Amino acid sequence: MKTPRSLRTYRAKRDFQKTSEPAPEAKAPRRRGAPPLFVVHKHDATRLHYDLRLEIDGALASWALPKGPSFDPKTKRLAVETEDHPLAYAGFEGRIPEGEYGGGDSLLWDRGTYETVPPGEAPEQRKKGHLTVQLHGEKLKGRWHLIRTKSRGKKAQWLCFKAMDGEADADYDVTADRPESVKSGRSATRGPVRKGALKSRPLPAEQLLERVWPPMLAQLSVPTEADDATHLYEVKYDGFRALAALSSGALTLHSRNGHDLSGRFPQLAEALRQLRVTEAVLDGEIIALDPQGRSRFQLLQKGSDAEQRFVAFDLLWLDGEDLRPRPLEARRELLEQLLSGVKPPLQLSERLDLPGDEALAKARSQGWEGLIAKRRGAPYVGSRSRDWLKLKVQAAQETVILGYLPIQNARAREEIGALLVGVHGPDGYHDVGKVGTGFSSETRRELRALLDRQRVRAPVAVDAKPRPGAVWVKPKYVAQVHFTEWTHDGRLRHPVFQGLRTDKKPQEVVREQVSEPRKAAQKSKAAPKSGARRAPRAFSARATRSQVQEEPAEAEGRARLTHGDRVLYPQERLTKQDVFAYYREAAPLLLPVLANRPLAVQQWPAGIQAPGFFRHELSGMPAWLPTLRVKHEAKTLAHVNVQSLEALLWLANQSALTLHIWSSHAPKLAQPDWVVFDLDPGKGPWEDVITVAQALREKLEALGLESLPKTSGKRGLHVLIPLAPGHTYAQTQRFAEKIAAELETELGSLATTERTIQKRRGRLYLDVGQNGRGKTVVAPYSLRAIPGAPFSAPLAWSEVTRKLDPLRFTLKTLSKRLDAVGDLFARALHGTQTLP
Structure with a gap:
């Protein structure tokens, strides 16, 4: 097939030595008799937009939709006609370099085939200015209209809108619910970086x-x-x-x-x-x-x-x-x-x-x-x-060269026969054996020349054994070896030399051992090296307070602690500095939960003994703070988007003790990540809460659903069902209401779904109202504003017994808790379950 003349403009605008986009003559795999192609690219260039492309006359006719397609027939979207693209562009995805035409990320957002209505009239309908197409894509389905309205300079303007058919849905926001590429699965895009876009000059x-x-x-x-x-x-x-x-x-x-x-x-x-x-x-x-x-x-x-x-x-x-x-x-x-x-x-x-x-x-x-x-x-x-966990299938170990044995032949003065190696320990270097294989003759000679310049009279290993003919050297060089296993006396079995490592210092070379999670957590209490960010495994209020004082700007950048000595929890004398330090330590646990999720906060600037404030949108937010603009029933609000440690610490400095989160996250705000049941205790005994929670768990397991409990941070319990993507708030609300009603029927003397406090008559409240869009639940690890500074603690079901005390999980006990059980909430963020 000859290259269509319509691709001249496409070629003229691009330098194919710089961009990875296909050249006009690039071949596209096709099947004879196959229906024509259509694709949509999600393109972050001057601004984020969507490029609709239809195969017509041997090329891809293209339109740029600034707001993307809509399934609402009443919503007519602008579509600006652009230059034709080659058919090979139907498979393109990548980053167009800065400075080139269309620079920025381009994702293959949708693909499929189409036919006009009636079939076979694409060239004629395009020329006439009214295309009616039936799309068979992975996301776009059904009939759509493209109608030319007027020209804007050299570019013709069209309107693109959904036809009234069985696929139309005014409530479905396809670009928000399906942001991902159908080729790579990626969803985020990055536009071109222009001069002046950086906040400051590029650093060396x-x-x-x-x-x-x-x-x-x-x-x-x-x-x-x-x-x-x-x-x-x-x-x-x-x-x-x-x-x-x-x-x-x-x-x-x-x-x-x-x-x-x-x-x-x-x-x-x-x-x-x-x-x-x-x-x-x-x-x-x-x-x-x-x-x-x-x-x-x-x-x-x-x-x-x-x-x-x-x-x-x-x-x-x-x-x-x-x-x-x-x-x-x-x-x-x-x-x-x-x-x-x-x-x-x-x-x-x-x-x-x-x-x-x-x-x-x-x-x-x-x-x-x-x-x-x-x-x-x-x-x-x-x-x-x-x-990050190393899971090895080949045993490998870095070793320090402590000496060598000369080769036992005529080349004894020129080559090594074996290396004597060790590892570093608390009391010095320890002998772990000899390495005699893995060398070429050239390597043996090079090592001999290298090591002879480092000779010493006595071995440096504290446990070196007598070796006839051994030449001992300073511990200067590191060798990589493969081996089969460690012997019972701490020696390498069947080691094979792999090469010298210049990226490791001898004193860093220790025997690699599989450590238990709790032991690793205890080790993390040691002060990190300068610039290091510590993992949240060993919180210590005293240690982290001093650290915050020493490095407020270097560690947190724009999130600075002010009035750190202000007391927020009078009974325990816990200050804002303690809260700041707590959230700094808990950040690696909280950031995966909070990022891109709308949240509301409760602030107590004068401490928990004074009135607090509940806010969705905070005043005084700095320009650098990321936000999520979310449309609520009455108005659109800008929620703090806690994507980073700085954002979380900014909230802590605002005395935002308690963080309330949506059940969904952007860009899929219409799809909740879980179903949530809030077991709000009444005047009954704690045993009632446990009885209802266990009954709820059994009922869910009978449906094949796993659940995750956590304390509310006060006296209640939350039970979450992690879900696979694709559910709606209407589905989770209906499901939760159905289960709660069944529990009320079975345990009516203990629990009720009645919202009015007087009508509950002291019974536990089965609250499922938090499954609605815009409703919130207390975030895991979030502090509560009551004496003791407790936090909302994820639990294992084995802990949900009469002995459970929700108030024992506090600001001061986080490290002990994590040492014992780790992060139990992580699995709630990657649900795979589907509601029946």
Whole structure:
């Protein structure tokens, strides 16, 4: 097929040496006799809009819809006719570079086939100015009209609207409910970064890297600690950890120890410099591939001609914004957008959309080192964290070279025979055995020359055993080895040399061991290194108060603590500084819950003994604070959008003790994430609450539904049913009302659905009104304004007994609670259940 003449304008507007969009002559796979294509692109260029494209006369006729399509026949949307696009554009998704025509992200939002009504009249109807099309898309279905109205300069204006058919639905907002790409599943987009868009001048690359230092580290673990409902799995690559900071074309590429890697890997450095971005910091791994395409550390050694790559797995900074407080999924989505269309030697880390056991089986079959299990919703913290778990299928260990044994032949003066290696411990270096395989003759000679310059008379290991002929050296070099297992006396069994590591210091090399979650939590009480963000595993009011005093601006940036000595809980003498510190520690638990979710807050600026205020929209919000504009029945309000630590701490500084959240989050505000039952105790005994809660659980389990209890923070209980996406508030409200009515029938002497307090006659109130749109429930880990400073604590059902005391979960006991059970609410954020 010849290239249509209508594509001349398309070609003239684009430089195909810079943009990854298909050239006009690019071939598009087609089937003979197949119905014509239609696609819709979600395009974040000058502004976010939707591009409707219909296959007509060998090209894609295109219209830009500023507000996107609507299923309401009464809503007529402007559609501006643009240049025709090649058929190959039907499969395009990616980022159009800044400075190029249409620069910004373009997602393939919908695709399918269509026919005109009557069929086969697309060219004639387009020329006439009235297209009536029947769409068969993944999102857009049914009959639609496109009617030309007038010209706007050289661009013709049309109206696009839904026909009155069985697919019309005035209440369905398809762009809000289905924001995702049908190709990649991504939903967020990023427009072009223009001059002046950054809040300040771009930082030098070196300073940019310092802003996000140090890197996050994973904890060696076992597969049973990762859960498919709470973790995502990525390939663990066998290479050098590297962070790349880009600023206006300049690059700083450092190892985790701060060593410059750009000189050693010039090809990778040059590829990174070519990324079209103003400011960015990427976290990744430098790897070398064997003939089977697997990363092998030993191939990174000097002299290897193996193919090298920079594999990016996280994005810490982008165009003036620190992304570390954002949830894992949000950072990954931005990283995917940034790297869309890149080619080797740059690549995105591989994520496995598989259950954990299948992912590990694949890792074994592919010969990978293992997997990294990353907790959903987790922020990026500058320390070792259990939010990232190393699950190894090949045992690997870093070791310190403590000496060597000469080779036992004529080359004894030129080559080593085996390395004597150790690891660092609290009392010094410890001998873990010798490594005699994995060397080439050249490597043996190079190591001999290197080590002979570091000779010492006596071994530095505190437990070194006599070895005839051993040559001992200073602990200066680190070797990577693979091995089968540790022996009972702490030695490496069958170790194989992989290469030298220049990115690790000898004193950092310790024996990697699987630690229990509680032990890891206790270790986190140690003060973090400068710049590190601590995980919420060991809250200590005293320790964090001093930390807040020492680094109010460096750690929190624009969210500053003021009047920190103001007492908010008089009985316990807890101050605003204590509340500030609590929410700082609880942030990694709260941010995944609060981000993009409308919330209302209760403020007590004069302490809980004075009147408080309940507000949806707060006064005095600074310009930097993200907000969600939400349409309520009477008016549109701007809710604080707690996407970051700074936003949460700003609320804490406003004495916002209690946070109330919607059951849904943007962009799917019409789809609740759970059903909620609020068991509000009356004047009856605590046993009544337990009886009703257990009865509710049994009733739900009979329907095949799992539920999650939490304390309200006072005397009540909340029971949530985590749901898969796609439910409506009407569905959850009807379901909750039905279950509550059944419980009232069965337990009418204990519980009631009666709203009027007088008519309840002291019985427990089965409140399901919080399932309506715009209704709120107290957020997990949110403080309550009553003596003791209790918080709303997620529970295990085994804890819901007569011995349960909801008021024992307080500001002072958070660390103890997390050490014991971890974050029990995480699974509520990724529900997979469907209501019957």
